[in-house]
Amino acid sequence: MSYLPLIVGFGGYNAAGRSSGHQSYQRMILESLSDADRAQTLNSLAQLMGVPDAPEDTVIKGTLVRRIGSEFFDVNKAPVGKEVTLKASKDSPNSFIIATKDLPDFIPDTWQIEPVHTESRYSRVTFSQEEKLLLSAQTTMPVQSAGQLPQGFDPGAHYRSQHHPRGLQMSILGASDAVKSVGIDWQTIADSVSPDAISVYSSSVMSQLDQNGFGGMMGARMRACRATSKQLAMGLNTMPADFINAYVLGSVGATAGVTGACATFLYNLRFAVDEIRSGRRKVAVVGASEAPILPEVMDGYSAMSALATDADLLKLEGLPSGVLPDHRRASRPFGPNCGFTLAESSQYVVLMADDLAMELGAQVFGAVPGVYVNADGYKKSISAPGAGNYITMAKAVALGRSLLGEDAIKHRSFVQAHGSSTPHNRVTESRIFDEVAKGFGIQHWPVAAVKAYLGHSLGPASGDQMAASLGVFAKGILPGIKTIDAVADDIFSSRLNISNKDNELGVDNAAVAFLNSKGFGGNNATATVLSPNVVAGYLEKRHGKASMSSYRNKLSQTTEKSAAYLAEADAGNLNPIYDFGAGLIDEDKIKITADAITIPGYSKPIALGDNEGYSDF
Template identity: 70%
Template sequence: MANFLPLIVGFGGFNAAGRSSGFQSYRRMILESLSGDLRQQTLSSLSHLMGQASYDEQAVINGTLVRQVGHDFFNVNNTPAGKRINLEASPRDPAKFVIAGKDLPYPLPEHWTADPLDDGGKRYQISIDSTQTLTLSCTSKMPVQAAGQLPTGFNPGAHYRSQHHPRGLQMSILAASDAVKSMGIDWKEATSKISPDAVAVYSSSVMSQLDSTGFGGMMQARQLASRVTSKQLAMGLNTMPADFVNAYVLGSVGATGGVTGACATFLYNLRAGVEDIRSGRRKIVLVGSSEAPIIPEVMDGYSAMSALATDADLLKLEGLHSTDTPNYRRASRPFGENCGFTLAESAQYVVLMADDLAVELGAQVYGAVPGVYVNADGHKKSISAPGAGNYVTMAKAVSLARTLLGEQAVRERSFVHAHGSSTPHNRVTESRIFDEVARAFGISNWPVAAVKSYLGHSLGPASGDQLIASLGTFAHGIVPGIKTIDSVASDVYADRLNLSNTDIELGVDSSQIAFLNSKGFGGNNATATVLSPSVLNGFLSKRYSAAELSAFRDRQQASEAQSKIYLGEADKAELNPIYAFGTDLIDESEIKLTPDSISLPGYAQPITLGDSEGYSF
């Protein structure tokens, strides 16, 4: 039998443009191109998400997309920092100060003398008779002050019982719930048709959970004189986005994993899901990634690599004085005159379903992913430098689309979502790849989107941001323009590319194939081929009878109706994420095991045993 086609039957998440389901975040990016009613609906739903007491359109616009880091993260002009100083002292001229007895270190540091100032030992005078280096707690101004943050006022942890959860995991719970609820099919109903192990979840983060409730708090604890908690190590793992979804959203006993590939991480996880469904091993796969990297230490790390757009460099680009304030909204400028990328937070998930199960359930279809390609660069002189692997992934992805839909479809009805990191090196190397591939396949005016211009670079979920925007283009026929640039930089290879600083209105009929491109440190290249719902009719009609397809369309009406109910609630910020903590636990004493099957209490179908895995001895 032919491979099963992985259909996208649900999607959800949150980034700097808002909520993914219902195309809210996509519509925020093309706001200038929306009609009056749709524009108003988008702004209104964002207003609710941001918790506005009264609707303020300009506040919604200002409080979304890339902007200056808000004080709800940290004060970028007074960020906590340590300052090393030399305390000069000698036996003849010791340094002296008074501390509380409870703060007295034990054992005393070398060259310290402690003299009690009272009988109870509540206060001591410290004398130091040698020059020593001390670290003081102070503040400093961050050289990078722009980031792609969730909409101002939106707190993911406030929507469920999120005690001690790092921000990235809070976002995972909400994003995965958003995707599952967007299907319009109850999760238990969908999984009742299949074996419990025909489900999989692939999700991860690149930077792990580095805030105070994760690895960040654990690693800083000793030097900050605080205690490591019992949760920081476990919560910090980069596989936790998948683990949280399994344990608290889906209750899944199926396959699970967290694949990481630097900035191509989402596509790496997508590839695992696509391969599972194509082979028939899984029928439903939830794919995603979540990242919350807007913390001073991560920004310092990328700044040390000269990778981020600093305020000073942005001012130079804009021809402004060093005392001026840069336009933070335009910090990320893919394929224009730029100076570095802009960090962002995001969590994105899609529900993949095998075509046969989707037809049986009447699932809504937002797109399909027939292939994801991953290739390394070979020998490299720098771990961060681009290389040959991305030529391979792009060529394979385009070739697949040509094989499936023909040359004319690729030439006239496809578009590209670029990695578009907004670095001077990327704009040259990635555009050259696109231009060369376009030449090879006879494409003369290839529309190219770069959504990091709106959202910033969310690292692991970055290609998830691209996928969600592609689904929006399939539905609305508009490719978001790169509105943060005045013009394309002179060193960009753009002869065969359509790089526009305004939205590109292709129309739904001309928006049938999306190529998602992602480039990561270390040679982690990935490109996905994504097909619109409009091109799937031919595939489905070859595989299913007219009667089966008619019943499928009828069942779709029910799932669409349920989805609309959820989206209406979500537009009012009534997210009510799925969070099943300590409920529906599996009673292991009720597990029934035979040589041919395992039956788990609470799951409709048994897990069959005896698969040969394709081998014959």
């Protein structure tokens, strides 16, 4: 028997705000909301930003892609090392004065050291040949836009986050948001299954590269600093999963941090879907967290000519140098564009097997019957797209057709494009969609690209797509690509519906979404995501009307508790789960028999003796 992995909770934070309650999605379709929903969304964002009485314009300008704020670094005075040469020769020696304690351990043979006057605290260094010195300097960043968390929102200020890299702070808040959105106490969920039936799959692509992670450790020597005892451990790209296990869930279940470049969220989702579908796990918390808005990371992507520079944006806009481009429109998927825009995000979903969801009365926001991953084969360039994405898209659409039929695929489906906003992507990805549409007889296929609003968050990018898709299921409005005036002339769009205005599909016409992701190195992934309306019919057919009636009775309590959490979060009271040092396991009380292992603090034992399907031994 295959169990359907249901999405029973979701949460996180990106440039549009909080994901739970569809806050971030509603920020993207702000122009299409009713007056009441618009006011609620802006008020909630204002609370998140710490400016509850701010005018609408402040909230609007402080969200989505925009010029990098001073809370990260000054884009016109970004720190940089500058190598300088001091001239000298045997006939014309040179010198400088330095604190004696700052002299290097090994004095170069060409240096002569003498104390300054009678003070041994300072020394004069005289040298007779050219010397190169490294100075701390400042420079103007060529890329000045990014998808930043809402202005004023500091994730580390909401819990005891000392020494935590920003990406891990966002993991704690994002996973907490998802778990609390479920509306069922986590302890109740954990007590319902074996501890080994719970899993966490989460990671980051770039690791934790700020000063509290690998960035601080790798640069310590050159900055004349000491590496700390925490930087290496906290820099690891598996830490988002480890932090969730250790401080949010207290889980002893399965765990992993799967990475696949920009398809990382879907790689982790695939792992969870396969495990739940097989019955091996009953619950999974899945996601990714990334905080890459750092000068060094931007330098790396700029060296690949991957990012939209201010100079190139000015060329697109026909403006002279020396003025500022429209940083709000830096990311332009499927339009005339010049590169992608880096972003930060933390996105999580809680998956649950359909039988357990029925038993507990869990909300259903959607379902993920399959995620497909394929490589590109032989490549000339590791960063160039290839054939693998044709396979993943075709498989995902074929699954949707198998489950829902031809009509749903042709008339009630939509695509969440990778839409990175590069000239190469707009051509290659649109061609894939057009060819798949041709193969399945689809005309006017609605295509969205949320990176227009959020930028490219790397690992969590498909999590951004997921949160937006769940919003489409709830509201029926597909966000338009509003940063473009029109689609580019070179894209393949004869069978696609790519619009710069919100597309009011209607809830009934949003039955299935296809989340597409393309990553460096040939990391292609596409997920098939079903709407809650579709899933409701499936659950009744599979479990029967009597079970559905019992389920609905339990559901009312779940939705009530979830709504209470969302109301608190909308008021700015996030209260993330962070149980540091709580509930530690007394290993002396672990009991092992031939049939089970019992862990103190967990209500059910872990069964032993599974033959893993090898029944012929």
